[in-house]
Amino acid sequence: MLFLCTRENYTAEELFKIKQLRQIVEKSEELQIGTDETFLTKFLYYTHWDTFKAYQAIHAYYDFKLKHPTWMAHHPIQYYSKVFNATQCRFIMPQTDKNGRVLVIFKTVDAFQQFPDYLQHLIEMDDLIFESLLMLPRVQQNGITVICDLQGTTRNFLRQFSPSFMKIVNEKNGILPFSQRIVHIIQRGFLMHVTSSLFLPFMNKEFKERIFTHDGRHLNKLRDMVGFDSLPAEYGGPATNVLDTSLMLNHLNQNADYLEKIQSYKKRIL
Template sequence: MFLLTRVEYTAEQIFKIKQLRQLVERSRELQVGTDDVFLTKFLHYTHWDTIKAYQAIHAYYDFKHKHPSWVARHPIEHYRKIFYGTRCRFVMPHADKNGRVLVIFKTVDAFEQFPDYLQGLIEMDDLIFESLLMLPRVQENGITVICDLQGTTRNFLRQFSPAFMKVVNEKNGVLPFTQRIVHLVQRGFLMHITSTLFMPFMNKEFKERIFTHDGKNLSKLRDMVGYDCLPAEYGGPASNVLDTNLMFNHLSQNASYLEQLQHYEKKIL
């Protein structure tokens, strides 16, 4: 299973890690860790360019300073209720055919159940991305995201203001994934509305990695992602059942580190 994969770095990569560590330690602004896991996610992201990795760390924490409500701010256990109350965030136990970890995001209308539902989703997704970026396979290959928009309702559409979508695009620009391939699964009367709302705010590079699928015909999705890793409801094997426990257990097992990340920041001098 991908969660257990290990990696050994080359002599050159070890040298780059040490270089980046020295840059971060000398910074008066960055109040962040210097462990290998933290540093290598930015090095992979910038194809092992030390200076660009250092700049990427600054960019990420500039975003966090500017938008503090767009990152997780509570212990992992705080999110248990929303994870299990919505069952809308999943990770599959096997990578896709290109070696990318596969995650499933569903739109589930839980605004009545959780009064601050949108904020909960923002923080939950931040936790998920940070936890995935700990994994060597994700640092190297990136992730594939299936966004199932079939549960989108007018309650969701009311939230997606231009200002909101602008911040979504800003965060997309600083998350250090080497690759993020997104598949939008849509069906029904909101099929075209959702993508029409999202797409204008995405930058050109990210748009090129977004693919849309009619929820009634998923053959293209199977071809692009691979049959073996897909959940059964998207055309994969019957044994591939979506399980909230896989994701939440991963978060819980890494709770200490993930909560430590929440305290990292950039001091603006």
């Protein structure tokens, strides 16, 4: 099941690593975080079950949160529901891509006039979405595939994309504990090419190698890489694969308590 949040069996070695990381975290005077299994294993999978590197990754994550608190969600799910429903720009597919990665679709939808603090809402919504996905054992193990559809990009978006903004985007990409992230950018027209050319220079080499661009009119490569059966209909998949925001919103709502709890996790300066 795609949204199954518990894993049935760990090996003896994995259980030892979970216990070891828990003990290290609990001894830390700086980290004010939980040590539940779901939380710890997302960092262990990310670091290929290297306990020391997982501990470093946790510190890096909360160093970023300490430095850039506005780039993390700070409200319950209900706070974002109006923007989420009005924009219809964040989706998850009910089946994985052909490589077993959970498939999510992000669209650029201009709602700056409707929501004055729209960009901040998007930043926090995406943080919630990523955290909710990282709860899933399938995501912890296999990672995610993201289709970024930039065809709705307007000049209102471009005004927000300063070099300092792009640097923080890259910095956050570097601390998100996904074991693998494949990104497909769909673009068409001048503004879309400007958008991707603004983002890419700030991405690190490793992340750039996992980014693939596609012309919005020719999606054969996208279909080959993701798999026909997994793609939404509007990107060349089966006609029955209709994008539906309720799948993502239901997943967020079902895990609302946990997602709100981890928002309080932090690192303190001694």
